[in-house]
Amino acid sequence: MRDKFSYVQVGVAKIDIQRPRRCGIEEAIYAPGKTVSQLEKTCKFFFRFRKPLILTRLEQAVYQKLKKTNPYLKYSSLARIAFFLPEAAKKKRKIKSFVLVISAGISDAPVAEEVFVTLKVLGLRTQKLYDVGVAGINRLLAHKRLLNRASCIVVVAGMDAALTGVVAGLVKAPVIAVPTSCGYGAHFRGLSSLLTMLNSCAAGVAVVNIDNGFGAAVLAYKILNQFGK
Amino acid sequence: MRDKFSYVQVGVAKIDIQRPRRCGIEEAIYAPGKTVSQLEKTCKFFFRFRKPLILTRLEQAVYQKLKKTNPYLKYSSLARIAFFLPEAAKKKRKIKSFVLVISAGISDAPVAEEVFVTLKVLGLRTQKLYDVGVAGINRLLAHKRLLNRASCIVVVAGMDAALTGVVAGLVKAPVIAVPTSCGYGAHFRGLSSLLTMLNSCAAGVAVVNIDNGFGAAVLAYKILNQFGK
Amino acid sequence: MRDKFSYVQVGVAKIDIQRPRRCGIEEAIYAPGKTVSQLEKTCKFFFRFRKPLILTRLEQAVYQKLKKTNPYLKYSSLARIAFFLPEAAKKKRKIKSFVLVISAGISDAPVAEEVFVTLKVLGLRTQKLYDVGVAGINRLLAHKRLLNRASCIVVVAGMDAALTGVVAGLVKAPVIAVPTSCGYGAHFRGLSSLLTMLNSCAAGVAVVNIDNGFGAAVLAYKILNQFGK
Amino acid sequence: MRDKFSYVQVGVAKIDIQRPRRCGIEEAIYAPGKTVSQLEKTCKFFFRFRKPLILTRLEQAVYQKLKKTNPYLKYSSLARIAFFLPEAAKKKRKIKSFVLVISAGISDAPVAEEVFVTLKVLGLRTQKLYDVGVAGINRLLAHKRLLNRASCIVVVAGMDAALTGVVAGLVKAPVIAVPTSCGYGAHFRGLSSLLTMLNSCAAGVAVVNIDNGFGAAVLAYKILNQFGK
Amino acid sequence: MRDKFSYVQVGVAKIDIQRPRRCGIEEAIYAPGKTVSQLEKTCKFFFRFRKPLILTRLEQAVYQKLKKTNPYLKYSSLARIAFFLPEAAKKKRKIKSFVLVISAGISDAPVAEEVFVTLKVLGLRTQKLYDVGVAGINRLLAHKRLLNRASCIVVVAGMDAALTGVVAGLVKAPVIAVPTSCGYGAHFRGLSSLLTMLNSCAAGVAVVNIDNGFGAAVLAYKILNQFGK
Amino acid sequence: MRDKFSYVQVGVAKIDIQRPRRCGIEEAIYAPGKTVSQLEKTCKFFFRFRKPLILTRLEQAVYQKLKKTNPYLKYSSLARIAFFLPEAAKKKRKIKSFVLVISAGISDAPVAEEVFVTLKVLGLRTQKLYDVGVAGINRLLAHKRLLNRASCIVVVAGMDAALTGVVAGLVKAPVIAVPTSCGYGAHFRGLSSLLTMLNSCAAGVAVVNIDNGFGAAVLAYKILNQFGK
Amino acid sequence: MRDKFSYVQVGVAKIDIQRPRRCGIEEAIYAPGKTVSQLEKTCKFFFRFRKPLILTRLEQAVYQKLKKTNPYLKYSSLARIAFFLPEAAKKKRKIKSFVLVISAGISDAPVAEEVFVTLKVLGLRTQKLYDVGVAGINRLLAHKRLLNRASCIVVVAGMDAALTGVVAGLVKAPVIAVPTSCGYGAHFRGLSSLLTMLNSCAAGVAVVNIDNGFGAAVLAYKILNQFGK
Amino acid sequence: MRDKFSYVQVGVAKIDIQRPRRCGIEEAIYAPGKTVSQLEKTCKFFFRFRKPLILTRLEQAVYQKLKKTNPYLKYSSLARIAFFLPEAAKKKRKIKSFVLVISAGISDAPVAEEVFVTLKVLGLRTQKLYDVGVAGINRLLAHKRLLNRASCIVVVAGMDAALTGVVAGLVKAPVIAVPTSCGYGAHFRGLSSLLTMLNSCAAGVAVVNIDNGFGAAVLAYKILNQFGK
Secondary structure, three states: OOHHHOOEEEOOEEEOOOHHHHHOOOOOEEOOOOOHHHHHHHHHHHHHOOOOEEEEOOOHHHHHHHHHHOOOOEEEOOOOEEEEOOHHHHHOOOOOOEEEEEEOOHHHHHHHHHHHHHHHHOOOEEEEEOOOOHHHOHHHHOOHHHHHHOOEEEEEEOOOOOHHHHHHOOOOOOEEEEEOOOOOHHHHHHHHHHHHHHOOOOOOEEEOOOOOHHHHHHHHHHHHHHHOO | OOHHHOOEEEOOEEEOOOHHHHHOOOOOEEOOOOOHHHHHHHHHHHHHOOOOEEEEOOOHHHHHHHHHHOOOOEEEOOOOEEEEOOHHHHHOOOOOOEEEEEEOOHHHHHHHHHHHHHHHHOOOEEEEEOOOOHHHOHHHHOOHHHHHHOOEEEEEEOOOOOHHHHHHOOOOOOEEEEEOOOOOHHHHHHHHHHHHHHOOOOOOEEEOOOOOHHHHHHHHHHHHHHHOO | OOHHHOOEEEOOEEEOOOHHHHHOOOOOEEOOOOOHHHHHHHHHHHHHOOOOEEEEOOOHHHHHHHHHHOOOOEEEOOOOEEEEOOHHHHHOOOOOOEEEEEEOOHHHHHHHHHHHHHHHHOOOEEEEEOOOOHHHOHHHHOOHHHHHHOOEEEEEEOOOOOHHHHHHOOOOOOEEEEEOOOOOHHHHHHHHHHHHHHOOOOOOEEEOOOOOHHHHHHHHHHHHHHHOO | OOHHHOOEEEOOEEEOOOHHHHHOOOOOEEOOOOOHHHHHHHHHHHHHOOOOEEEEOOOHHHHHHHHHHOOOOEEEOOOOEEEEOOHHHHHOOOOOOEEEEEEOOHHHHHHHHHHHHHHHHOOOEEEEEOOOOHHHOHHHHOOHHHHHHOOEEEEEEOOOOOHHHHHHOOOOOOEEEEEOOOOOHHHHHHHHHHHHHHOOOOOOEEEOOOOOHHHHHHHHHHHHHHHOO | OOHHHOOEEEOOEEEOOOHHHHHOOOOOEEOOOOOHHHHHHHHHHHHHOOOOEEEEOOOHHHHHHHHHHOOOOEEEOOOOEEEEOOHHHHHOOOOOOEEEEEEOOHHHHHHHHHHHHHHHHOOOEEEEEOOOOHHHOHHHHOOHHHHHHOOEEEEEEOOOOOHHHHHHOOOOOOEEEEEOOOOOHHHHHHHHHHHHHHOOOOOOEEEOOOOOHHHHHHHHHHHHHHHOO | OOHHHOOEEEOOEEEOOOHHHHHOOOOOEEOOOOOHHHHHHHHHHHHHOOOOEEEEOOOHHHHHHHHHHOOOOEEEOOOOEEEEOOHHHHHOOOOOOEEEEEEOOHHHHHHHHHHHHHHHHOOOEEEEEOOOOHHHOHHHHOOHHHHHHOOEEEEEEOOOOOHHHHHHOOOOOOEEEEEOOOOOHHHHHHHHHHHHHHOOOOOOEEEOOOOOHHHHHHHHHHHHHHHOO | OOHHHOOEEEOOEEEOOOHHHHHOOOOOEEOOOOOHHHHHHHHHHHHHOOOOEEEEOOOHHHHHHHHHHOOOOEEEOOOOEEEEOOHHHHHOOOOOOEEEEEEOOHHHHHHHHHHHHHHHHOOOEEEEEOOOOHHHOHHHHOOHHHHHHOOEEEEEEOOOOOHHHHHHOOOOOOEEEEEOOOOOHHHHHHHHHHHHHHOOOOOOEEEOOOOOHHHHHHHHHHHHHHHOO | OOHHHOOEEEOOEEEOOOHHHHHOOOOOEEOOOOOHHHHHHHHHHHHHOOOOEEEEOOOHHHHHHHHHHOOOOEEEOOOOEEEEOOHHHHHOOOOOOEEEEEEOOHHHHHHHHHHHHHHHHOOOEEEEEOOOOHHHOHHHHOOHHHHHHOOEEEEEEOOOOOHHHHHHOOOOOOEEEEEOOOOOHHHHHHHHHHHHHHOOOOOOEEEOOOOOHHHHHHHHHHHHHHHOO
8 A cells, every 4th residue: 555655646757755765865857758748747746745856958948938837947057957946955954065076178067067056956065176187187186185175076077087087096085977978089979988987997986877967966965965964 | 205205116016105095095906917926025015014905806826826925815715805904904993884785696796795805804894685686676675674774785786787776766875886797698798787777767876897896895985984984 | 473462562662461461460661761652652552452551650740741641540649650440450359468568767658659559559458557667666566466467568668777677577477678769878879778678687578679669569469469368 | 574585595595486476487597607506505495395497507517516416407418408397397287389499500509409498397388490591591481381380489590690580570479589699700799690680670579688598488488378378 | 104193183182083994983972071162073074074973972952053063964862873974985885684683671772772873874784673671571582583583683671681691592693782771779770780791691792881882883883894794 | 392302401400402503502511509410410411412511610620520430521720611522513613714812911811711712612713812911012012913813802801901992992803801800909809800891992892791701702602603704 | 386376267167378388289179068158268368378279179150259259260161170370389380391191082171171270270381192092092102202201191081091001001200090980881980990090000000089180180299399300 | 023022922921021111110020820830931031131020919839939940039928029139220229219108007017018128129218117007196296207208108008098198198298008908897808998098188199009019119119210319
């Protein structure tokens, strides 16, 4: 019986209402492949029950439509994330440590912003350090203190993604690596950066999928939320 | 000047003596491709200075040779890890929470043991839950309480690696996924499991390289060490 | 001589009129790469001889053109299938058992609908169970009875496709797995889901091509038609 | 509580004793990567409780060791399968229809035998038709009647695997395709045959993993067992 | 000195005027990546010297522009080939035997037409046999006599490309196989058909690049031209 | 009835006795994956009926065994081909033109020899031109007359396989390209050479599978046999 | 302290002002993925401080916008490069030797122009030799003297890229190879040319990424700049 | 006539005796796939004419055999290179600048030694800097002066190969990158390192094939020899 009511049917979707209790985080909605109508129903449900909502990979045009019926929905165009954050959710926050979001280049910024915005919506403190790729490693080394103060570091990098190993070799904090699809031909839309990160010679790097800034942010949240500091 | 002495030359190797201070963990030695003579010199150095030593992917025959000149060196044949743990290192331990090491099948056990042994040498508490793949998901669901008590979970899985997403959907703790090279033809020696884990529909899974149990353990260590609980 | 008349030339196409007798099912028309003129000739042929017709992967715009000369042609825009079902074909149906169509996420729905619509046109009973991916496995476990009553189950899943093995581990019925192209970068447009399904640790899963909902439906039809229940 | 006893711990393995009731078939043991000691414990468990046992991909040398403590264990060296079939299991059989196992070439025979032996142990009737690849299609066409009488057909083929589509275009029965790793360089150890089968232009072919004769047999069993004829 | 004048500079292009004498065939122009201005200069050169011209992969819109300044240029929109055939070239023809162009499906027709049109421009006799894929092998077997009369056969096939091996197993003539990019997801835009053809179990199949109908036609021409029959 | 006797069952193999009449060439036996016993039966059959026999990829040790019961069997250890050529077969030969076998390097010689020996057994005239790779193109250009006299040229090349396009740009004869698996890491065991050959900018190159010297020879035979010169 | 000022923050970008001193060359700006606003800020910075600026892969439309606020910015539409060259930079030039830029075909010209324009902006002497692919090797051999006079040669080639090895086998100068994405299906957007170049049997070829004309030019610059001739 | 004598036939090999004059370097012999007898003939030829000889990838056992008939042949077991250096060749040397050979780890040493030994035989000055991977970047930064003094740098790296970009971002000299096959599963035997190097965000890195230390050394030689310093 209990299982029967572990989710709520919203259109064809089944909203997993037990997820916050089970996983410590609300279900997020991956927008591609869903109809506007389905997205609207989902938004309505989250609003009605004052649940924090994250919509990832949402095109601006679709956001404009959803905005009409859901005026509280906010949007970051660079990160392509729409979100709704009820007052109650904002108050619960208590984690003091911060996550540092590093990007190798400016072309990686959209993915880095997906990390940044998701972390913000999840209520974590964050700092940014963009455009510090190894072609001019002095730019990174100038920020050693900042690197050492972060409780968790997310490295967002395309091309050779060499920044990952350099950062992981400088700090105690766990490093989460997000390969981006940014690069020339033999980059194969992120495959090269993904492999570099998986083969990092600095041990203990956590890798997520190509361009998956959202996943990296959730992982950082799970690490910090676990210890509540 | 300081930079000049940041490492010690041992044969052709440069032992990075600042790594514990910088990264919170000693340099480990990846054995493949190194001569016995080089490995002996390295062991001698770690022993002399009472530094904890981990040698990964070490063949038993090579261990037997190293053992002769380094009698305190221990070995796990399943995990293919040799290690030396000085008394001082044992005493410093203070982390209370534990890491749960899950394997999908028995064929994944060598990699799971690499995780387990590394965690032990690094001084963490651990528990094992082996052979709980999704073909009989009842075996996993029977251990929901254990899953919920762990501070970090390492899932080791070959074949379809479907266990990863199921576990990540049941817990609050960060999940580290280790793909193994165990499977039939179209598994492509671990590629299939690796992709499954990177595409986990439960967000926030940390993926490491194929069969890289050592890397997963170090990541778990960095997460828990960071918060000292 | 008999061979000479085993097909009918319709434009440049050779309609294989012996297929229903040989394979128990009419030839279906794969629309991409065919001209509107060729498709019209084919439709006309099927209508004239009152043969059931399925056109797969048909763009809505092309359907609109075909509709003008073939008013009985129906269309499912989500499944991108056009079909014509003569009265005679409807009456012949006698299979009592049903096929269950499961999708992991909402983004997989177009492919799931291709399965569903094809099964309907082929005259099978069907049920749907959408959005029950393993990130919230409670949603699937709530439907164990439905799973056990189905004579054949089609699992449609993108991303990690982990649902396949979980379902196959819960039921006696044969499971047909359809990987979808829905996922982030390292999903490689369905390759990841395809490999997961081929490596299912629950033995006996039947895999079809990426996004090939039509093929899965035909396979289900062949299984049930074979035994006529 | 019930969940606690849904499996039996045998060494590090967890034997899923509910699987026959849930899936209609006993758990089989995939031998690679398991120690002899672990395999012996598993055999002992199956013998004690008179449960039918299948060990796949078992080397002859390992079988010889297992044979010593488990004299009733039988072995097929071509199929590399060891099995134990209690009297009780033999009596329960009632399926009348048969499965036809076709191989394209003689080099594919080991995998075809894996299908054949597994089907025999599972209690199904079978027939063989080996060495009928399309280079001399007359060899296949000479057996049209046999093809039409089978309730399920397993096609085992390496190299171009073209036989799959030809067979599927000739029969009503569901066709299960097993790619083999047999071929020259650009066969990429089975990848080429796998892709051919997934792209079969005769719709409704069920594909399993490369060289996975066991999986094909289980799928055939699930199809026929479902309908009990 | 002779080498200096072995080509003619036309814009940035170097027209290799010795090629007919060396290779028995004029240089053809691959249109993609070339500017309209460059193509016009090239056309003008061929017209002025009454040399037969073939432009492959030419978009219709570009043809329209070239047509204005080169009124004798002809175009096949299906094959995307423009050509100019001077009277002198037409008269030289003397080969009696013919090339048979076979396509597996209607979706492969554009590539088959590229073969057909090129052969025509090169002055060979040809016949077409389209839509005879193995899903209904009766359609092919009905034409055994035609197959046996051809001096060279070009098989154009996408999807499983199984037709290649079947044809090669029926005839004495050399078979040239052209994989097409037509197929579902795991066809990987022609890779699957290419591999099938390279692995043909009927020995002696000549394979060309994906969708390269032009190359297949030139190969057929070289084979027949060599023997002048 | 006729179909029933179109082959002869020899052990588990079905010898396709109609192949010479249909395809102009006897069935050859691919040795890998076949038991010695099966190969012996096959040899016996060919000897008894005085049919020419080719066994490809035969290990020397296996040849030694076959030799005992079949003393007339000959062997080329470099080409790894065993063959039996009855007197009758030798007399029928009448083709005057010759095939030129070119290798890029000495490391490609085993594959080149497979071409050479197969051509010899098939009764064609041949010439060799080995070690003329493009790193020293003068070695090739020194033989322009030989190149121009050949009726068909087989180019065997590993590494960059650049020789293929150079040769094809110099001659009228059809060029058959055999990629070899000889090369450094990013050669991927022949894949690189295969792709180079498929992408030859000199149009009309016939490509066969990696290291498939046998297939290249059969193709050359089919081309020349077709025209009987 | 010094490290703090080793770069200048311009918007979100960190311009690495020490790079000319460290690497002998200014930082170039890779345009894709950057906003117009960010590019404008960067341009302004370079203009203000009279630093030479190169913007690669810049769309013409974006150039038009940048041109409005930065009138001295120049553009090569074929090479898709915008650049600004202050008077001071022009005067410093002193290298006498020249770089030869060779292209295999006309379709490779855009990448060859990227090499050419970059070399010009970097102040090197250059010569062009376009459309000399191996299908008509006479076109290349006619220019042996030019080849021998160059101090560095850049070979730009798509399709089979065979030109690379031929050139490298003819000269003393270092050869830099740029694979282009120009080719039919199995060219896989440059992968084939890349592999050919990496496997060049003429040793000592320097390979850069697919279509990376900019990188090739910088490498040529580093080689010549090093020796100041 | 001249072309006829541009090489010397030695067994089946054609020694390209014009190569030193054309390319500035003797032909080297790649040992794999060549018979001992062929290698002996080649050695004898080089010795008789006092030409410097390099044999790459030579197994020690084969060297022992060659040594017997060619006592002056020397061997480096780590680099697997045999060589013969006549007195005359030693005297001609005049290049003053040196090449720096850097390795990321100890496991990369065999490839680094192949670079080192080849450079020595070619008569260049060299220095080594091994085991300075980015996991402890302090080890590299301690040697900035050495980096800046080198005229050419060869970076040998497996795993993430991140060292390449870091070095290239620190120096003016051209950097040659050699990926090694050293790494865990998803390293795919060097593919990962190769891609990292091709995607280096520091522009102008010259990449050679996986484990191709010989090629890197030849490239360094061509760069320095060109300028004779």
